[in-house]
Amino acid sequence: MAIIQIADVTKVFAARGRGEAPSAALDGVSLDIERGDVFGIIGYSGAGKSTLVRLINALEKPTSGSVHVNDVEVSALRESQLREVRLGIGMVFQQFNLFNSRTVWGNIEYPLKVAGVPKEQHQARISELLHFVGLVDQAHAYPDQLSGGQKQRVGIARALATSPAILLADEATSALDPETTREVLALLKRVNEEFGVTIVVITHEMEVIRSIAHKVAVMENGRIVETGDVFDIFAAPQAEATKRFVSTIVTSVPEGAALEVLRSKHPGRIVTFSFADGNTSQSAVFLTLGEAKVGFELVYGGINEVQARTFGHLTLALTGTDDAIDSALASIRSVATVTEVK
């Protein structure tokens, strides 16, 4: 049973002013997220992903459709009934959204107060969280005295204070530099692995998806255009939007300027071989080419690792007679995906 079930949801925001049309942020979205997963939702800004994630803790209500969390239809609850639900769902934000009038300690304590946790239990829980995020020394600092990475770690500690089963991360690393991004992603990964927290990650960066997500949904114009295991999406993206995202960190079939450079250097035939682990062997490809007396040179592409599995796209410039090349390619097609680059 999926812990989060989003069924055929639409969300229309009322027109902001006279003469403006109401805008649809979500347009028939269905999504199931399993317990214990790290589920990534990727899309450009305006794709509707922030609205989608806010349906889960009911910060937004859908215009139609339903949202169930732990079999409770949160989209049907009134604001006053949502306290219980929200205590079970932590949220971290791009801009951290810490309470500036409270210390690090006070920020982490706030959800405990809202939850009505007895005061004598606060100390133990807060120091446990401070140790977990590595901010013991900053307990009595105010947010404006912290770096971005430290602020986000406070945000994560605050979101985890009431031991929620679900953590929503809304562009949690988008305001951070690459090094800090890695630290925060590693922390989120530990949250998932050590506490079994289901994490929903919203991002526009494919690197974030590759680092921590198990499954991913790609959003465009308020719709989910593709969803699946992260490895499958990386190895064989189907939708156009997905291909664009994957291409930001994976070089596949050369296109555009890269292709022109290759063409000018290699007048012969250029072919891309795509591999996904488990079902192909690169050596079979190279062996076949060698046996057919086809010369080859690796000119583009690479091998990638996602979730400890490898896949890659190798582009070779081939030399030899057309007949030899054609017959070699024909037999290779049974073990790898072959794309002749025009």
Add this chain to the structure above:
Amino acid sequence: MDRLIELLPDFWAATGETLYIVGLAMLFGGLAGLLLGLGLYVTRRGSILDNRWVFGTLNFVVNTFRPIPFIIFIAAVQPLARVVVGTGIGNNALTFGLALAATFAISRIVEQNLLTVQPGVIEAARSVGAGPLRIITTILLPEALGPLILGYTFIFVAVTDMSAVAGLIGGGGLGNFAIQYGYRLFNPAVTWAAVILIIVLIQVVQLVGNRLARAVMRR
């Protein structure tokens, strides 16, 4: 100068009256303005108790009464003062009028300062399950406290300024003292004595306000 020394008991009495009038007006106007300002903030579009009818009504009321020049306002609210404080003249009627005028001014100051609190911070409080009342008292007001203190200091100065029209409805205080015994009786020394004391009073209040705000904002 001799005349001033002669008037000294009246001068101190007038100072006491000013503190009484302005203090009470700030107390009642401050509280009412805080509530009205909160009302404006929480009912505006997209806020925690979004309600366009309540917001529209409050907004209309504030916009209607706030621009009325105080010298006219104080005369116009005399009937209401008779109902609430039992008299249309004197210090109590003046205090009532000042408190009412301050309410409208303060409500805008409060609304503006609350709007500087990042919406994301409010959203973070909602996301951990806090309800509207808890958000107002434990997040919204503490987050905006520094600017609010400065806003109230600003209004204190404005109320002291407005209190000078007291004579119009038979009220007292330093402003009235300066007009009555200084201006009307051609005694600049008396006028200046009152002016200097008002300046000192306002400097002290501004200094305290700045210090408090700085302590709260930690900068």
